[in-house]
Amino acid sequence: MTSGMCVRCGGRIAALQKESVVREKARQLSDQASYPVIYRMLKGVMLCGICLDALPLIGHEICQRCGRDKEFQASTGTEGLCRDCVHGEDDQILVANRSLLRYEKGEKDLLGLFKYRGDERIALYYGTLLAITVQRYYRSMGFICITTVPLHPQRLRERGFNQVDLLARHLGAAIKIPAKPLLLRTKDTPKLSKQKGRTARHESMLKAFVWNGQGMPSAAKILLLDDIYTTGSTLRSCARTIREHLGPSCEVYSLTIYR
Template sequence: MHLAVQRIYLLFADFVDLLYPTLCVGCAKSLGFNERVLCTKCRINLPETYQHREPYDDNLLNKFAGKVPARFVTSFVYFKKGGIVQKLIHKIKYKGQKEVAKEIGCWYGYQLASESKLLTGIDLFIGVPLHKSRLRQRGYNQADWIAKGLSEALNIPVAEDVLICRKFKDSQTRKNRMQRWENVKTVFSVQDASEVNGKHIVLVDDVLTTGATLEACAVELLKSGCKSVGFITLAAANR
């Protein structure tokens, strides 16, 4: 009996390891009891923005000024090349660790719930969609998993198949603002306008840089009759 229990424990441990890393993403040290994704030290040292406490940050809103009306724009942490946040994003996008995206979405969701009224009256979270070929390659959409974490903390539903990416777009990484907009302006569409008509929606993505992708998504949602669009990203480019 003891051997059977041990085997069950090991199988369970292996399953947990698949869902969550056993090493801290930030410093690669073993995670302790009740630690997930990051050790306590790295978690405390995350470069959090706290933008939700002062949501009308001109630095972020100006990315959308004159282009699309943004109800609010907020990000959980600042992105800096070579830092902890870049490591997190890399794990989420390229190492199959979708549960990391959900966990961090939960962290921010609970923070928003306790420290902000930004999400009052919001009807839906929608993750920025991936083209079906990229979704097939990656196996999941990291924006949807961030949205699932937010949803779990805030009890606001996620709609995964309302907004779609109709055309494959090149990577945005090495493009400037205008090139990014040209790359995405005709890429997205709403499949069923009745799903968004009259609703207050928050678009969710991993990193906010120029805002071109979020803008292109918001344009389609507003054309389909949604009342307002806000933006939440896991990270934002540092000032």
């Protein structure tokens, strides 16, 4: 029995051969309550058994703020935080970030294909991974909406679409939470990959966004979506703008595919 083509290797998905991997990964990613939901999502994800087994899943030991995998510094005296978060911004602008996958070489190639070609099959694949991540970490949070990191109008004209908006559409349908555009990007910053160091990235993102939402309660919990968390500068800048408008009782959590 087959069920489509794998988005990673292009091979046929053999459902029976994939089954044992689905069960193993569902156990790895869930507790008893969330297992049935995550099992069904993994069963439907457009990967063959080999590619599903090879996913660089983030483990259980993570930084409680940024979601980084296995980067704990015992000498800091701050339990649960990685070195960057211990020495970074000590505030609640962005309550936490959670991601599903480590950003490794093979993942960079697939993300690049999606970002610059907008393949709808990859959008659905990533949307399913994000929904799994919500079930793994955020299923009881009670978010009022999903919002995305916007592109600058010039970048949007060049690319023709915002890949994160496509992800929000699929994620929102999967977890039954509406996606709402709350921000505009007013500063055309260089790509973060071309900026050197955390300080340069942080400074480039200052005042990069403005509020563009309507009718949001001040005590809202908002899920902020992007494809990758690198230093967190972009996500914190977005969260800061949201909280400046809605006030300190608003809580912003972020969700990315990769960390």
